[in-house]
Amino acid sequence: xxxxxxxxxxxxxxxxxxxxxxxxxxxxxxxxxxxxxxxxxxxxxxxxxxxxxxxxxxxxxxxxxxxxxxxxxxxxxxxxxxxxxxxxxxxxxxxxxxxxxxxxxxxxxxxxxxxxxxxxxxxxxxxxxxxxxxxxxxxxxxxxxxxxxxxxxxxxxxxxxxxxxxxxxxxxxxxxxxxxxxxxxxxxxxxxxxxxxxxxxxxxxxxxxxxxxxxxxxxxxxxxxxxxxxxxxxxxxxxxxxxxxxxxxxxxxxxxxxxxxxxxxxxxxxxxxxxxxxxxxxxxxxxxxxxxxxxxxxxxxxxxxxxxxxxxx
Amino acid sequence: xxxxxxxxxxxxxxxxxxxxxxxxxxxxxxxxxxxxxxxxxxxxxxxxxxxxxxxxxxxxxxxxxxxxxxxxxxxxxxxxxxxxxxxxxxxxxxxxxxxxxxxxxxxxxxxxxxxxxxxxxxxxxxxxxxxxxxxxxxxxxxxxxxxxxxxxxxxxxxxxxxxxxxxxxxxxxxxxxxxxxxxxxxxxxxxxxxxxxxxxxxxxxxxxxxxxxxxxxxxxxxxxxxxxxxxxxxxxxxxxxxxxxxxxxxxxxxxxxxxxxxxxxxxxxxxxxxxxxxxxxxxxxxxxxxxxxxxxxxxxxxxxxxxxxxxxxxxxxxxxxxxxxxxxxxxxxxxxxxxxxxxxxxxxxxxxxxxxxxxxxxxxxxxxxxxxxxxxxxxxxxxxxxxxxxxxxxxxxxxxxxxxxxxxxxxxxxxxxxxxxxxxxxxxxxxxxxxxxxxxxxxxxxxxxxxxxxxxxxxxxxxxxxxxxxxxxxxxxxxxxxxxxxxxxxxxxxxxxxxxxxxxxxxxx
Numbered sequence: 001x002x003x004x005x006x007x008x009x010x011x012x013x014x015x016x017x018x019x020x021x022x023x024x025x026x027x028x029x030x031x032x033x034x035x036x037x038x039x040x041x042x043x044x045x046x047x048x049x050x051x052x053x054x055x056x057x058x059x060x061x062x063x064x065x066x067x068x069x070x071x072x073x074x075x076x077x078x079x080x081x082x083x084x085x086x087x088x089x090x091x092x093x094x095x096x097x098x099x100x101x102x103x104x105x106x107x108x109x110x111x112x113x114x115x116x117x118x119x120x121x122x123x124x125x126x127x128x129x130x131x132x133x134x135x136x137x138x139x140x141x142x143x144x145x146x147x148x149x150x151x152x153x154x155x156x157x158x159x160x161x162x163x164x165x166x167x168x169x170x171x172x173x174x175x176x177x178x179x180x181x182x183x184x185x186x187x188x189x190x191x192x193x194x195x196x197x198x199x200x201x202x203x204x205x206x207x208x209x210x211x212x213x214x215x216x217x218x219x220x221x222x223x224x225x226x227x228x229x230x231x232x233x234x235x236x237x238x239x240x241x242x243x244x245x246x247x248x249x250x251x252x253x254x255x256x257x258x259x260x261x262x263x264x265x266x267x268x269x270x271x272x273x274x275x276x277x278x279x280x281x282x283x284x285x286x287x288x289x290x291x292x293x294x295x296x297x298x299x300x301x302x303x304x305x306x307x308x309x310x311x312x313x
Numbered sequence: 314x315x316x317x318x319x320x321x322x323x324x325x326x327x328x329x330x331x332x333x334x335x336x337x338x339x340x341x342x343x344x345x346x347x348x349x350x351x352x353x354x355x356x357x358x359x360x361x362x363x364x365x366x367x368x369x370x371x372x373x374x375x376x377x378x379x380x381x382x383x384x385x386x387x388x389x390x391x392x393x394x395x396x397x398x399x400x401x402x403x404x405x406x407x408x409x410x411x412x413x414x415x416x417x418x419x420x421x422x423x424x425x426x427x428x429x430x431x432x433x434x435x436x437x438x439x440x441x442x443x444x445x446x447x448x449x450x451x452x453x454x455x456x457x458x459x460x461x462x463x464x465x466x467x468x469x470x471x472x473x474x475x476x477x478x479x480x481x482x483x484x485x486x487x488x489x490x491x492x493x494x495x496x497x498x499x500x501x502x503x504x505x506x507x508x509x510x511x512x513x514x515x516x517x518x519x520x521x522x523x524x525x526x527x528x529x530x531x532x533x534x535x536x537x538x539x540x541x542x543x544x545x546x547x548x549x550x551x552x553x554x555x556x557x558x559x560x561x562x563x564x565x566x567x568x569x570x571x572x573x574x575x576x577x578x579x580x581x582x583x584x585x586x587x588x589x590x591x592x593x594x595x596x597x598x599x600x601x602x603x604x605x606x607x608x609x610x611x612x613x614x615x616x617x618x619x620x621x622x623x624x625x626x627x628x629x630x631x632x633x634x635x636x637x638x639x640x641x642x643x644x645x646x647x648x649x650x651x652x653x654x655x656x657x658x659x660x661x662x663x664x665x666x667x668x669x670x671x672x673x674x675x676x677x678x679x680x681x682x683x684x685x686x687x688x689x690x691x692x693x694x695x696x697x698x699x700x701x702x703x704x705x706x707x708x709x710x711x712x713x714x715x716x717x718x719x720x721x722x723x724x725x726x727x728x729x730x731x732x733x734x735x736x737x738x739x740x741x742x743x744x745x746x747x748x749x750x751x752x753x754x755x756x757x758x759x760x761x762x763x764x765x766x767x768x769x770x771x772x773x774x775x776x777x778x779x780x781x782x783x784x785x786x787x788x789x790x791x792x793x794x795x796x797x798x799x800x801x802x803x804x805x806x807x808x809x810x811x812x813x814x815x816x817x818x819x820x821x822x
Contacts, residue, residue, distance in 0.1 A: 036711055040371065043444040051444070083364055083498050093516055149548065157555045164556040165549050166542060167518045261544040261553070263517030271361070 008300050012293030016286065020072070023285045024065050027278045034276030038081050055081050068282065077283040082275050087283035090268065095287060097167050098264035100177070101256065102249040104185035109192035110242050116193070117200025117238060118231060124205050136194040144252075148187040148259045155183060165261035184256045192245040199241050203234035236303050243299040247292050350802030350821035354536035357550040357562035358813055361517050361543035365501035365509070367485040368443025373724070373812035374563075376482060377541055380815035381522050383485035383503030384420060384530070386433065387476055388817060391806050392640075393727025395476040398530075399428060399486055399504075409471035416462045419529045420504045422488040428504045430458040436486045437466070449478035471763075473770075474735075477728040481810055506534035506816070517543065535821045560800035563813055566628035568798070577798045582807035583629060583638045584795040585724045587620070587684065589788035592714055594748050599673055599717035606665035608785035612651035613658035614691040621791035624683050629793040633782055635725065635736045637809045638792050642729050642774050647782050655694050662695055670696025674716060677701040678709040681720045687790075688720055714745045718788075725792070727809035729774050733762055737781070754780050 031037070034057065035048040043051075052058050056067065071078060077087035120129040139147075156164040162183050168176030207213060207230045216226050254266030265284060272280040362378040363371040370379055388398040395403075400414040420428035434456045441450040452472040457465045468475070488502035496502075501509055507522035514520045522539040525531075542558070544550040547565040554562045555575070564572070564579075572579055589611060596603020617631035633651050636642035662668065670692075677685060685701075692699055704712060713719040721743060726732045735741060737749050738759060749755045758777040765773045781787075795812060797805045799819070806818040 030705075033711060039444040044447075047444040047447070083369075085499065090516075097518075149552075152552050152556075157552055160556060164552040164558055165544055166553075166558065167515055169515060172513065258546045259549055261518065261542065261546065261549045263515055267517055 037276035105188035113196025116197035121204025353538040357559035366497035386484035389480035449483035593717035616653035
């Protein structure tokens with residue numbers, strides 16, 4: 001298991017380095033003159049030159065890259081070219097917003113998706129199974145942004161149970177925090193619930209027909225314990241979907257952040273792109289990849305724990 | 314257009330076509346003064362604050378943010394005329410080369426230090442050095458303290474726009490200690506009517522402010538509580554207003570009917586113009602554009618009212634002038650000068666020697682795609698073949714001025730002299746090499762404007778406006794409105810030149 005984990009960590013680090021290199025050079029290629037975007041149209045050429053010198057743009061690109069990489073290796077991502085505040089400080093503000101929503105959405109997806117998947121998988125063809133399938137088709141067909149707007153109009157504007165926009169940090173109010181992330185999380189979760197329940201349903205049906213299940217039942221094991229065994233064996237597919245969903249939501253949250261006006265990574269990415277704030281874009285890239293690597297590592301470990309044969313792969 | 318990114322300006326025009334939802338909201342309780350007005354002002358702005366450091370801040374949508382924390386030396390009235398604020402009076406020298414300002418002595422920074430002449434001079438020097446704020450002080454050679462409540466600004470040449478630009482948002486006074494500490498970007502310290510509450514504010518989402526109890530100009534800022542929410546998405550802003558989270562919003566014309574149903578107040582005024590910017594009036598880059606008949610043909614070929622209806626949802630005025638509709642200079646009768654007439658346009662083009670049109674390259678960016686079909690149709694009818702060079706928005710602003718003409722949406726100024734300067738005579742991103750001096754009609758009229766004063770100057774600008782229309786200096790299609798919705802009990806006065814007005818223009822009543 002240790003070797004298995006070490007391999008996964010190493011491949012994650014290689015991915016991180018490769019994507020960082022690509023992002024660095026692509027960003028410099030795409031943004032020809034960041035000083036113009038950063039200072040606005042009123043800045044004089046002398047002021048643009050002074051800024052270029054201040055942020056090190058006057059140096060060769062390779063020197064800039066080595067400077068960035070050597071500092072990033074020590075978790076120093078430099079300062080934003082926009083406001084000269086440390087990139088890490090701003091990520092520390094924005095990342096929890098996106099993570100809150102995405103994690104809550106994943107939690108909702110996992111709980112409801114697994115419950116629906118188990119119930120319908122254990123009793124396929126029943127009225128409940130058919131209803132869930134019908135709802136799934138509808139939910140899958142509905143555009144996410146439209147569902148978000150309906151939720152806002154109903155639960156925020158009419159009933160006023162939740163805020164229509166904004167984010168409250170948990171340090172200010174746990175209740176306010178939960179209320180501010182609930183609608184965005186539900187909006188993100190709806191599609192995932194369908195996918196997880198469908199995957200799990202099919203896996204549960206397949207597992208239920210296995211000989212070992214019949215054996216367990218014939219030995220008089222309680223239905224609950226048998227179902228737990230079925231769940232454990234059927235879960236890899238659902239877990240993979242949940243993990244992929246989490247990763248996908250990190251980028252998919254951009255739309256939801258806009259609809260609910262949440263100050264998360266999506267908003268920061270948009271602003272940084274428009275401003276040509278390359279250190280901030282690199283910081284966002286690194287943090288996003290770290291999440292992707294961590295989630296994949298966690299998934300591998302869980303799958304390896306569930307099924308030891310995976311560790312050999 | 315120097316006060317907001319071009320992308321934003323163009324997006325605003327696009328935003329006019331967005332859709333809306335329904336619901337209900339009520340204002341917060343009355344202030345008890347007999348007027349059913351909220352005590353809390355919750356503003357839904359279009360953009361996040363550019364920077365809390367006034368030297369780095371923009372003017373467009375930063376007005377409410379910065380005017381909460383800082384007092385300006387000079388403010389503007391609703392028509393763009395400079396009015397007293399921290400500077401109670403000013404005197405322009407007879408030779409126009411210096412301005413003396415009297416500074417009030419009862420203002421105090423939120424760090425407890427007094428606002429005195431030394432602090433004002435330090436602030437102005439800081440602003441002059443600023444990449445963004447420095448635009449107001451290009452002709453300043455020095456700022457000097459005369460006595461404890463007087464400072465003097467020495468100019469290198471006459472500058473009729475400096476007081477206007479200072480009032481527009483370039484004269485916020487900052488605590489000297491915070492300038493020295495380089496901490497304004499994070500912890501702004503001014504003498505304004507409110508103080509930013511960093512503990513309860515969430516950067517990028519909501520900013521909360523506490524009222525300064527004994528502010529010297531408290532009557533201008535009646536709201537006991539202030540919050541500002543940057544909400545880029547028009548639908549999200551509207552939903553926030555419907556749910557009661559905000560009670561003032563930068564609005565969308567699509568929601569006018571619903572605003573009426575909700576009993577909201579609606580305020581709107583022109584903010585910018587859409588059309589073709591012509592950078593080449595001599596034919597240096599494109600020979601045809603050097604001919605008056607060709608430029609006039611370009612004006613006749615566009616049906617401004619139709620473009621306004623199709624792209625701008627009708628929120629604005631079809632015109633061919635760059636001076637704001639409703640202002641002193643704008644002459645509505647001139648709007649008929651180039652009433653849509655494609656036959657006349659073709660005739661003029663033939664007169665100029667281009668009966669079959671000509672070829673031209675123009676830049677294009679996704680943000681301007683909404684105007685592209687109108688432009689293509691009009692230009693095709695004239696036989697003008699356009700090669701569109703596609704580029705992303707940051708490159709558009711850098712490269713578009715290199716083309717002889719390009720589609721744009723430019724913010725306007727409420728001040729007439731500033732309009733002459735910014736649209737015509739001074740170097741701007743969209744006008745890198747002003748060529749008015751080479752035009753024998755325009756050049757003497759500009760000279761007349763620059764040497765006249767008072768009513769004589771106003772008359773000269775009116776004459777210049779007429780000439781600019783006659784010379785078809787641009788192909789202006791329409792001026793677009795900015796719209797603001799406020800809950801019952803709150804009034805907002807739009808100011809041309811401010812995409813979102815400063816707090817002094819949001820009042821109870």
